[in-house]
Amino acid sequence: MASKRELVIVGGGPAGMAAALAANKSGVRDILLLERDQYLGGILNQCIHPGFGLHRFKAELTGPEYAGRFIKMVGDSPEIEVSLRSFVVKLTGEKLLSYLRPGAFEEIEAGAVILATGARERTREMIHIPGSRPAGVYPAGLAQKMINIEGWLPGREAVIVGSGDIGLIMARRMVMEGMKVKAVIEIQKTSRGLARNVVQCLEDYGIPLYLSHKITKIHGADRVEKVDVVEVDKNFNEKPGTGFALACDTVLVSVGLIPENELLELAGAEIDRATNTPIAPEVNLTSIAGIFACGNACKIYDLVDWVSRDSEKAGKMAAEYLKTRWNTQTQIL
Amino acid sequence: MKRLMTCIECPKGCRLTAGVGGRRLISVTGQKCPRGKKYAKREVESPMRTLTTTVLTSRLELKMLPVRTNKPIPKSKLLEAMKAVKRMTLISPVRTGSVIAPNFLGLDADLIATRDLGKKL
Ligand SMILES: Cc1cc2nc3c(=O)[nH]c(=O)nc-3n(C[C@H](O)[C@H](O)[C@H](O)COP(=O)(O)OP(=O)(O)OC[C@H]3O[C@@H](n4cnc5c(N)ncnc54)[C@H](O)[C@@H]3O)c2cc1C
Ligand code: SF4
Numbered sequence: 001m002a003s004k005r006e007l008v009i010v011g012g013g014p015a016g017m018a019a020a021l022a023a024n025k026s027g028v029r030d031i032l033l034l035e036r037d038q039y040l041g042g043i044l045n046q047c048i049h050p051g052f053g054l055h056r057f058k059a060e061l062t063g064p065e066y067a068g069r070f071i072k073m074v075g076d077s078p079e080i081e082v083s084l085r086s087f088v089v090k091l092t093g094e095k096l097l098s099y100l101r102p103g104a105f106e107e108i109e110a111g112a113v114i115l116a117t118g119a120r121e122r123t124r125e126m127i128h129i130p131g132s133r134p135a136g137v138y139p140a141g142l143a144q145k146m147i148n149i150e151g152w153l154p155g156r157e158a159v160i161v162g163s164g165d166i167g168l169i170m171a172r173r174m175v176m177e178g179m180k181v182k183a184v185i186e187i188q189k190t191s192r193g194l195a196r197n198v199v200q201c202l203e204d205y206g207i208p209l210y211l212s213h214k215i216t217k218i219h220g221a222d223r224v225e226k227v228d229v230v231e232v233d234k235n236f237n238e239k240p241g242t243g244f245a246l247a248c249d250t251v252l253v254s255v256g257l258i259p260e261n262e263l264l265e266l267a268g269a270e271i272d273r274a275t276n277t278p279i280a281p282e283v284n285l286t287s288i289a290g291i292f293a294c295g296n297a298c299k300i301y302d303l304v305d306w307v308s309r310d311s312e313k314a315g316k317m318a319a320e321y322l323k324t325r326w327n328t329q330t331q332i333l
Numbered sequence: 334m335k336r337l338m339t340c341i342e343c344p345k346g347c348r349l350t351a352g353v354g355g356r357r358l359i360s361v362t363g364q365k366c367p368r369g370k371k372y373a374k375r376e377v378e379s380p381m382r383t384l385t386t387t388v389l390t391s392r393l394e395l396k397m398l399p400v401r402t403n404k405p406i407p408k409s410k411l412l413e414a415m416k417a418v419k420r421m422t423l424i425s426p427v428r429t430g431s432v433i434a435p436n437f438l439g440l441d442a443d444l445i446a447t448r449d450l451g452k453k454l
Contacts, residue, residue, distance in 0.1 A: 048399035048447065049385050054343060062385055064399050064448035068429050148387055151397040176386060176415050195346030199339045200382065204408065303344070 002107040006030035007318055008097055009114045010088045010263065013042020014304050015295020015311040016116035017070040020080045022315030023114075028322060031080045032108070034099055036087040040074065041067030042118055043141070043296075044304065046148045049169050055305040066304060091115075091263040093288050111325065112290045112318045115264055116311065119257035119296035129161070131217040136224035140166045140254035144173070153177055155250030159227050160184045161215055165193040165302070167254025172201035181207050182246045185229055187214045187236060192256075194302075215251075216243070224249050259297050267291060275299075284314040290325070292318050338376055342368045349373050381405035384414050385447070388433060390423040394451050398423050400433055404442040414438060426451045 007028050009016045012035030020033050039045065044052070047063030054060055057069065074080055083101060090098040095110045121139035136155055138146075143154045144166065158174055160167045163186040171181045184202060189212055191198050202209050210229065216238065217228040231242035259276045270279040270287040278286040278293050286293050294314035295307045334354070340347045345365060351373045352360035361373040375381055383405045387397035406414060417438055427433070427446040434444040 045448075048387060048401075050383055050401065051344075062399060062401055062447045065429060068448055148399065149395065149397060151387065151389060176411070178415075194344050195339045195348075196341035196344060199346075200341050204382070 002096060002109045004109050004111075005032045006111045006322060007032070007114070008095075008108055008110040008112075009033045009116055010091075010097075011035065011042065011116035011118060011295070011297070012037070012040040012082065012084075013116060013118050013295060014044060014067065014070060014307050015118070015297070015314075016042070016114070017067075017074050018308040018311035019114045019116055019292075019294050019315035019318070021070070021073055021077065022312035023319045024077050024079050024315075026316050026319035028315075028319045029079050033074070033080055033082045034086040034088055035082070035084050038084055040071045040082065040084070046141070046145045047169075048148050049173070052304050055303070056308055063304075070308070088263060091267045091291075093268045093291075095290055111322050113292070114314055114318055115261070115286075115291065115293045115297050116295045116314075117260045117263065117297045119259050119300055121253075122255045122258055123253065129215050129218055132220060134218070134220035134222055134224050136220070136249050137218065137251045137253065140164070140170045140252045141257075143250075143252050144170055147173060147177060153179060154252075155224075155248075156180065157182060157248045158250040158252055159215075159246050159248045160252045160254060162186060162254040162256070163188075163191040163193050163198075163209060163211075164254040164256055165197050167252060168193045168197040168201040170252055170254070171207050172205060175205045175207070179250075181205070182248050183207065183229075184209045185213050185215055186211050187232060188212070189234075214238075218251060224251055227251060257296065257300050259293075259300065261293070261297055264291070264293060264297075283310060284317055290318075290321055292321075336377070338373065340364060340369045340372045342372050351377060353377050380408040382408045382411060384411055384444075386415060386418055388418060388421050388423050390450065392453050393423065393426060394453055398427065398433075398450050399447045400444050401447055402437060402440075402442040403445050406437075406440045406442050410438065410440060414440070418444070423450075 009020050044063035044067040050060045050062050052061045052066040086099050086101040088099040097108045121141045157180045159182050215227050216230050219226045226245050226247045231239045284294050292314045294311040301307045336351045336353045338349050347365050349363040358374045358377045385401040428449050431446045432443045437444040
């Protein structure tokens with residue numbers, strides 16, 4: 001039999017934690033926060049660089065420090081129950097939720113659900129780089145996790161595809177760890193990342209940024225050996241005679257994030273296929289009443305400060321929803 | 334001499350134009366707030382950066398502890414600082430802000446933990 005809970009939040013990153021705290025403040029007394037990892041904090045745990053919290057805390061914090069402040073607040077809230085190593089595998093439109101935790105399969109009937117499941121990286125397959133499929137090609141965020149959490153290096157010499165902030169941050173991180181970063185290759189005319197990251201992550205270390213360039217091929221049998229690079233014109237067509245090769249054993253792909261919304265899809269909500277975001281009239285809402293989405297699951301954010309701010313609104317919206325639902329139910333009785 | 338630079342103090346990333354004489358800042362334009370001038374002055378006189386990295390641990394919850402310097406250190410010392418970090422192994426639990434190495438390399442900055450880390454369960 002499914003047990004009943006008032007508010008269930010899926011995902012214990014900054015979005016889930018902010019939503020839980022705000023819902024609690026708005027009067028929700030029974031909150032269950034489910035996180036599949038062994039700790040709260042989500043992606044912030046691997047973002048060890050500074051750049052978080054300038055707006056929220058008026059201080060430049062690292063990812064773990066920013067997360068730490070919210071983890072403490074959640075720990076100090078007895079009405080928020082945190083369940084770690086709890087992987088939500090199913091959600092229905094009636095807000096029935098199933099999750100796995102070590103040694104158990106649990107089912108819950110929730111009054112309201114907030115999905116704060118974050119985003120996943122776009123991968124190489126999505127941008128179609130031709131060539132063989134040797135080892136040594138990683139999404140930049142995965143490489144970040146390897147180095148910063150697991151403590152091992154992906155290779156010795158790297159080329160980074162895409163100039164998003166994660167790729168720029170990883171360029172510096174790999175240099176610091178003793179790797180050589182040959183270049184960052186960006187197909188657009190301008191960097192996708194913040195100017196400050198171009199300066200402090202590339203220029204500081206003399207790493208060339210090739211704008212209006214793309215990778216045409218990855219070579220290597222078992223392991224990456226080199227990549228072919230070519231300049232492109234404004235229609236992204238290859239310019240003849242501009243090609244060159246860069247020897248490397250590692251290719252990092254940093255071409256952006258897409259919201260993680262499998263659960264919402266299972267529940268039958270409407271999803272925009274192009275962006276993988278919920279279709280709804282307002283941020284944090286979905287097409288199903290009582291199911292909310294916040295943080296990177298709702299739309300991709302650059303700054304965690306805005307994730308926290310908007311997710312607090314999601315918490316309040318869920319609290320409002322639960323109140324009105326309760327009122328209408330008692331009227332019917 | 335004119336020198337173009339990008340302020341890295343906040344995500345706005347203002348383009349600054351600095352007038353430089355030798356290693357001294359004479360004038361600066363383009364900043365949207367007063368921190369831009371301070372940044373330009375330091376960037377011309379002696380550029381500083383905060384180091385963030387990880388320290389290997391032994392018998393603790395996680396294999397790597399994220400750390401940072403509590404103040405910026407000279408940019409020219411970053412790689413040397415990394416070498417020193419690589420020789421360290423942390424063996425006791427820490428809290429966010431715990432000092433891992435006081436007056437790190439004599440640079441007048443402490444190396445501090447940026448998360449809580451307990452014993453391995
Ligand atoms: C690599 C990287 C670098 C960044 N750098 C900066 C920066 O310098 N400054 C800045 O302000 N912002 C930065 N950001 C942006 C900011 O960190 C993110 O926008 C923010 O962390 C998103 O928070 P979230 O809670 O939505 O997602 P996440 O932090 O991804 O959290 C989602 C959580 O949900 C859990 N989860 C997912 N599915 C399930 C499931 N089915 N069951 C249970 N749990 C589940 C995950 O394990 C995860 O813990 C960066 C982002 C990335 C990815
Ligand atoms: S000058 Fe001020 S507003 Fe502009 S980038 Fe620097 S700190 Fe930010």
